[in-house]
Every structure is written in C-alpha cells, then in structure tokens.
Amino acid sequence: MTRIMVVGGGIGGAAVALGLHKAGFEVTVHEAHPDGGDDAGAFLTLASNGMRALAQLDAAAPVNGLGFPLRTMSVLDEDGRQLATVPLGEHDHAPTRYRCLRRAELGEALRAEVRRRRIPLRHAARLTGLTESSGGVTVRFADGGTAHADLVVGADGLHSAVRSQLDPDGDRPQYAGQRVFYGYTADAPAPSGGPEDRITMIRGSGAAFGYAHSPDGEAYWFARVPGPPASAEELAGTGPDGWREQLLALLRPDRTPAADIVAATTDRLMVTNARHLPPGGRWRGRRTVLLGDAAHAASPATGQGASMALEDAVVLAKALREAGPDGGPSAAAHEAALARYEALRRPRAEQNTVTSARLTASRTDRRSPAGAPPRDSERPAPGVDEELLRLLDWDTPLPPAGLPA
Template sequence: MRILVIGGGVGGLSAALALRKAGAEVTVYEAHPASGDDIGAFLTLATNGMIALAQVDAARPVADAGFPLTSMRVTGTDGAALATVPLGRHDEPLARYRCLRRAELCAALRAEVLGRGIPVRHGRRLVSVDEGADEVVARFADGDGAAGDLLVAADGLNSATRAVVDPDCGPPRYAGQRVFYGYTTTAFGEPERIEMIRGSAVAFGHAVSPEGETYWFARVAGAALTALELAGGSPEAWREHLLPLLRPDATVAADIVAATGERLMATNASDLPPGGRWRTARTLLIGDAAHAASPATGQGASMAMEDAVVLAKALRDAPSTEAALEAYERLRRPRVELNTATSARLTASRAPARRPGTGPAGVPDEEVVRTLDWSTPL
C-alpha cells in the first residue's frame, strides 16, 4: 500500500513509523521548507503516548530527548500542598511521563523516520486532493503532486485537508483560555515532579529539567488574543500581563514568571467540536486535524501517537481499506472525543489535569494497552 502522510509534525511522523512497520510504502509531505530549530513550547508525553511509541520502537530515543516526571503535586493559593501522587508507570523507565520541547520531540521522531528510509518532503503545502476509484492524488502549492492508495492527514489544528474531508466544518473554536509558556534558567521545584498550582486567577504548572531550567505554563481565562496581539506581543508584555494575576497568591508562580527572560510565548487554547467527519474513501484525518483538544489534559501528542498505532494495526489486520478505516474510527472516536470534552471542562474550571487520588495518576486502562499492543489483533 502506498500511503501519503500530510504533515511532518508529531502525528505525521508517528504515523509514518507505524505505517511502515505495518508494511506500507510511506512518504511524508511537510508544508514548511525546513524542519526548523525554534525553541517552541514544551509538552508532556503521558504513559499512553510512551506505550504507543514503544510499539513502533521509538520510545527510547524520545525518552532520551526529554526528562521524566514521576509525581505530581497540587498546591493551593496559599502555597500549601493539597496532594502529591505518583504519575503514570513511574517504575518503568520507558513508560514514564516525559517532558520535552515540541521541537525536540519532532527531531527525535524525524531521525527515526529518516533512519528507517522513509522520505520526508519539505516545502510541500497541500492545496487540493483528488480521489479516484483506484488512487488519491495530493496537489501541492509548488506545482508538485503525489499519488497513493491512501492519504493520511496529520496537518494539525489548522488542517488544509479538513475542508476536503468535511466541507461543512467550521474553524477551530476558542476554548476560553490564553496559554503562556516559558523557561527560566533557575530551578523552582524538585526534579521529576510536575507542580500544579490552583491559582485564584491562573492555572499554573511547572517542572524542573536536569539542567536546572524551569519549564512552566499558565492558563488564563479571558477573551482570545487577537492576531495582532499575538504577532506584536513581547515577553515583557506577557510578563506585565501575568504578574498582577499571580502576585496575590502565596505561591512561587509570580517568582517564576518574573525570572523568565526572552523565552516566553503566548497562544490561544483552541479545540474542534466533536462529531466532525474524519474520512472519505481514501483520505483520513488523524491527530489534531481530526480531534484537537485544548491543552488542559496534556494529551494532544499522546493521542496522536495512539492514532498512529491503531491506524497501522487496522490496515494490517482488516480485509480492506474501507474496513480498516471503519474499525479505526469505531475504536478512536469515543476515546478522543472524551478527551476533548474532559479538556474543555478542565479549561473552564482551571483545575489541574488529573485530580488527586490515592493511586497513580495517568495510568491507561487494560483495554487501551491491549488496543495499542502491536502483537494483539484489533
């Protein structure tokens, strides 16, 4: 099977690895002219994401690119700890939560893709898709085109392919929060622990890297930042916006933001309404292109990795492409739409992504593990 993967980010690269393992001939087409090395925002990969990567033999390089998180502490506005819980499968090195910059994750996945002989074509911005009885053809802005048996679109929240698959879909919706990310050169906190602060006006989280940097995010309710504000905003302006919101609380959040230099970014939290169309006969949306959630659950990358494995297994095991795509959607839609709804609820409440309990947080259930297990038929 010849498969065109549109998008060279987390979802597309994960899909390329999984589809190649399933025996497909895969080529990745990425709109940007180069891989890029900007600092970008950071993310956490949960245990389910690491388990998915293990199925395509990529858990080790990704684990090496980031640092582990083995516990989560939740604190209140007075700085007192409300709960501390284990996080994920902290006793299994390759199934631990991982924290890393998105660019670092993509670099690790890209190295695996290229190392396995999978072509990645840069500067290929999709402009149209033509489906026929026997093949699908992607057309790119540079005049180039490519034909395959299946097109897998992993081109993100602002997917160009989504309008082809679901012409009635609307744009991504604003989830109600501005999200800020930053890095300091000073350590605030303990290694391997993510701190979640239930602030009076801001939901705040931070973790310390082995190099002593503090990675942090802040989620602030309010009107969406305009395109002009996003383009013209500076680290100084974002600090001035955040500090008055953080200083009333007796936590380290204001100190962390004050200690942040130029490495401070802002974006709007967005998601896609559940229920959209994911596929045609020869085109399938995966990852954020199909089911983007606001960042409150921290599951975007992990869900895309799950998508990749389940799709590859479905194509491997089903008697036809149609049957494979039907099986894929039947398995994935309930899980990802639950994540979208959960993340929207947490965004509205400013609560931490996982409520404290007596057992480990973020451990996938047996059915999820079974579905991801490469040796188990779907």
C-alpha cells in the same frame, strides 16, 4: 504494494509513518515546513499512554533521550499549601514514564527516525487540495506539484487542509476560553523539598500554573489564563516584557512560587490562544483519513493531545496491517480498515476533547471548589488500562469490528 501518503510530518504524522512502514506499507511523508515542523517553541508532557504507543513503534528510545522524566505531581492552592501529591502514570517503569520535553525536539526526533528507516520525507510540501477517485487519491501542493497514492493520512494538525477538503462545511477550530503562556528559565529559585522528577500544578486565583525543573535546573512553566483571546495585533505586538507584566499582575496576589518563576524568565516567554475542534466532524473518506489534531484537537488542559496522536498512529497502522499491505487489497478492504480505526479511536479521543473543554470552562468561570482533591487536569491520564494495552500492543490483533474499544 499499497502506497500511503502521510500529509504532515509532525508528531502524529511521523509516528504513523513509522507504524505503516513497520506494517510493510510503502509510505511517504509530505511536510509543509521547509526544514523542521510547525511549532513555536512550546514544551509538552508525554503521558505513559503516549510513551507506550511510541514503544510499539520502536521509537521510545530516541524520545527517552530527550527532556526529563516526571514521576509525581504536587498540587498547591493559591496560598502555596500542598493539597496533594500523586504518582503519574507508569511512574515505576522507566521506558514509559511521563516525559517533559520540547515539542520541536519530539517532532525532530521522530522525523530523524523516519529518515533513519529510509522513509521518504519531503519538506516544503504544503497540501492545498486532494481528489479521491476509484484509482486512488491525487494530492495537489502549493508549489503546483501533484502526487498520487492509494491512501492519504491527514496528519496536518489543528488547521488541517485535508480536513477542509474532506469536510468543507465542517466545524472550524474554536477558541477554548484560555490564553496559554509558557516559558523557560534557568534563573528561577530552586524547588524546595519533595521528590525529584515532579511537576507542580498551582490553582492560582488568576491562572492555573504548572512548572517542573529539569535535572540541570531549568524551570519549564505554563500558565492558563481564562478570558478573551489575544488578538492578532496583541500577539504580533506584545513582546516577552509585556506578556510577563500581564501575567505577573495575575500571579503576584498569590503566595506560590509562580510569580518568582515568571519574573526570572526573560526572553523565552510565549503566548498562544488555546483552541479545540468541536467533536463530531468527519474523519474519513473512502481513501482518506484524519489523525491527531486534524481529527480531534483538544484544548491543552488534559495534556493529552500528542499522546492521543501517538495512540491513533498505532491503531491506524494495525487496522491497515490487518487489511494487508501486499498485493494491493481492494478499496473496500481499505475503507473497512479506516472505518475500524475510526470506531476504535473516536470515542476515546473525543472524550479527551470533551473533558479538556469541561476543565477549561471550570477554570474560566472560577467556580471550582478550592481545597478539593486533584482534578482530572491535575491528574492526567489515569491509566493505561488492560483494554488500551491490548489495543496498542503491536502483536495483539485489534478487537473484532463492531466491538467498542
């Protein structure tokens, strides 16, 4: 049986392991982190396309037990005027509704599902090198160990070591022009009026701000602030109090709930520099392929990174399934499956990177018109259209090679 090694046990890595196992492959997952995954406490929204991808992997149920659903989005201007309220994705279909949840919880739920299906998952296994040969791929780890597989899936995130091995001269992740603040507080003022299960996006004068209240009253919020990146010294030396004051200075001039929410946030307040990967890099070798942020990291403006990684997982598992898991198909069949996956995924995934960069830039130079209808970033993932439904549906064969997704 074909042995596939997944490098990285985050959202995309755990999901593709579930898909490849479901397709009948012998899969192992190697994760650098000693126990959990690599994240700093952030939350994210999984869009309906991501939830649908999870459902194809029979993994929607554990995720639906986490966080809370979102059905609508309101958009406010800097004076707190409501510009629009729009439904989100498959809002009337509970299993694939948008969901707001902590990134660590999502990763842990997927890794728990990996373990439950008895897929070997090794922690403290940081890839440092790999060599492809006619007999397979040999991987080297930071502890000096090695492992061998027929195929390697690099799901090791933004700073992918697998990508560096595949494409040593390729582009590196770049600063996307915004610092991202995010936090949680149980002490924010209660939301006023409007439907429940709502996320509110504010076009502030100094920051784009978003928040949602969980059913037990905790506010989850983020702010995207244009400007230079936070330096390593700032990131190491500024605590929640310092960040809060910086952000409040930008939010206080506006007449929106944002400043009160941030003022009510004490220690659970974090900052990161938004980064993205310029499109066009190499995604695969003969026996190695990238997935998720390792292949196509986008800035957070569209809120689609995790959902894209989940879509990748389904399509890659389907492409390899069609090459056949049993009896070891030829290297050429594997290579063709990887090429098919890339052809089906690259246009959509890189479009997301480009759209997110454009939205980030339009915030950065502040030339976006006020009072306009919701922008793309405020109306994430317009759809799970028919084409995408067929692509993701586990029982529907992929379109013939050469046809666009």
